Amino acid sequence: MSQGGTLMLPEHNDSLLELCRPVRRILARVGDKWSVMIVMALKGGPRRFNDIKRAIGTISQRMLTLTLKSMERDGSVKRTVYPTKPPRVDYELTALGHSLREPVERLSLWAIEHEAAITKAQSRFDALDPQG
Amino acid sequence: MSQGGTLMLPEHNDSLLELCRPVRRILARVGDKWSVMIVMALKGGPRRFNDIKRAIGTISQRMLTLTLKSMERDGSVKRTVYPTKPPRVDYELTALGHSLREPVERLSLWAIEHEAAITKAQSRFDALDPQG
DNA sequence: CTGCATCCAGCGCGATACTG
DNA sequence: CAGTATCGCGCTGGATGCAG
Numbered sequence: 001m002s003q004g005g006t007l008m009l010p011e012h013n014d015s016l017l018e019l020c021r022p023v024r025r026i027l028a029r030v031g032d033k034w035s036v037m038i039v040m041a042l043k044g045g046p047r048r049f050n051d052i053k054r055a056i057g058t059i060s061q062r063m064l065t066l067t068l069k070s071m072e073r074d075g076s077v078k079r080t081v082y083p084t085k086p087p088r089v090d091y092e093l094t095a096l097g098h099s100l101r102e103p104v105e106r107l108s109l110w111a112i113e114h115e116a117a118i119t120k121a122q123s124r125f126d127a128l129d130p131q132g
Numbered sequence: 133m134s135q136g137g138t139l140m141l142p143e144h145n146d147s148l149l150e151l152c153r154p155v156r157r158i159l160a161r162v163g164d165k166w167s168v169m170i171v172m173a174l175k176g177g178p179r180r181f182n183d184i185k186r187a188i189g190t191i192s193q194r195m196l197t198l199t200l201k202s203m204e205r206d207g208s209v210k211r212t213v214y215p216t217k218p219p220r221v222d223y224e225l226t227a228l229g230h231s232l233r234e235p236v237e238r239l240s241l242w243a244i245e246h247e248a249a250i251t252k253a254q255s256r257f258d259a260l261d262p263q264g
Numbered sequence: 265c266t267g268c269a270t271c272c273a274g275c276g277c278g279a280t281a282c283t284g
Numbered sequence: 285c286a287g288t289a290t291c292g293c294g295c296t297g298g299a300t301g302c303a304g
Contacts, residue, residue, distance in 0.1 A: 023240045024169065026247070030159065036159055060297070061266085073253065075249060096250070103242045107239060114158075117207060118208075125205040197287060219284085
């Protein structure tokens, strides 16, 4: 679905807020500190653990492991172990993971487009409301 | 921008990950526990503080205040005080706030569409990996 | 190379009580 | 009705060390 034009969410009644729970669950995943970076890093195809780690640069090993595992649990990342020596583990987006890319990139574009406006609004706000 | 078809984010090189920082900042906002629910609640027009609170139902007064304030700071919510007695305060989405609705709803639709698949993937994963 | 366990600091957020 | 202040718990996430 989500064909061409209009979006089909209901108006602001309370049943809408019921819908928000799964949405929130997902957004919490996507909005956590690293998921989006990982989606981006895996955009071009399979990558190895330390390759991803280097690409992101500032992520700790712990958080990379944890985030990858929860994304694997969600079914958006596939983990493949090659029993070589030393071991090699590849991660890649599943179909579900790739389908997530589009809305995520849309939100990313929004963020990039409006970053300046937001920063400016914040400065203005902080000027009027010194440490409020 | 974000005209019709394809998205224009760069491929998975490292400069992309630079872009991720502002994106992450925004997603952290959007992905926090309440922002989306508030965007949804304000979708139809201005609402009063306790009206929003009732609509969401489970939000604490503290978090509603804090989230509204940070959204106001971001420039996505406008706060209007009517000096009546008792006081009345309306909150509404600004143009920026409304522009956020579209990508947020897109992600919401994704979440709704794929919730079942995700839940199923999680069950399957948990079955294979008992409390791992 | 990959990835788990442990320890620990910080803050997100809810509960509660109080003000104009 | 709208908003602030305080307290406390639990989770997030970084650092470090160990193991296959």
